[in-house]
Amino acid sequence: MSNDDLELRRRAFLKVAGGSAFMSLVAGTGLATLSGTAWSAHHLKALSDSEARTLLAMARTLFPHDFLADSFYGKVVTSVDEKAAASDDTKTQVTEGAARLDRLARKNFDNRSFVELDEKARTRILKTIEKSPFFSTMYGETLGGLYGNPDIWKIFGFEGSSVEHGGYLERGFDDISWLPKE
DSSP, X not given: OOHHHHHHHHHHHHXXXXXXXXXXXXXXXXXXXXXXXXXXXXXXXSSOHHHHHHHHHHHHXXXXXXXXXXXXXXXXXXXXXXXXXXXXXXXXXXXXXXXXXXXXXXXXXXXXXXXXXXXXXXXXHHHHHTTSHHHHXXXXXXXXXXXXXXXXXXXXXXXXXXXXXXXXXXXXXXXXXXXOOO
């Protein structure tokens, strides 16, 4: 089995599992307006709107969840922007990285920007830079920014840390209602 086959299977699983869990949540809690929440790049300190849109597309490509609003990915970009405003080295790394993504996109995909590409094309470009410090920075920021966000935990059905409540054995270990009973 090739890596491409494995990637397609992972994506298909994420779409089905994530979509099912999210639709159950929407139906049960009335969060139907969540996916329409927009994010605006107008409050940035160090990055341009174009750079922010490129980073947003990169974050969405790294950890794709179609049911998550841009505002969640926007928080990742805002965090990167704050770090770029505080450090010239970070700003240089991020602005040059965003520019590189656009150059690669324009060179390989009919002069279209990284933001204009579909997910498959963006993934191909990201694979070419995955050993770079810029990629590592954005990967880490996106990973922590999404999965460390308690608002997103609710969407995924994760109840958060259980340590302060006695651990999972006493709280939530067997309350998964969607698993089939034996």
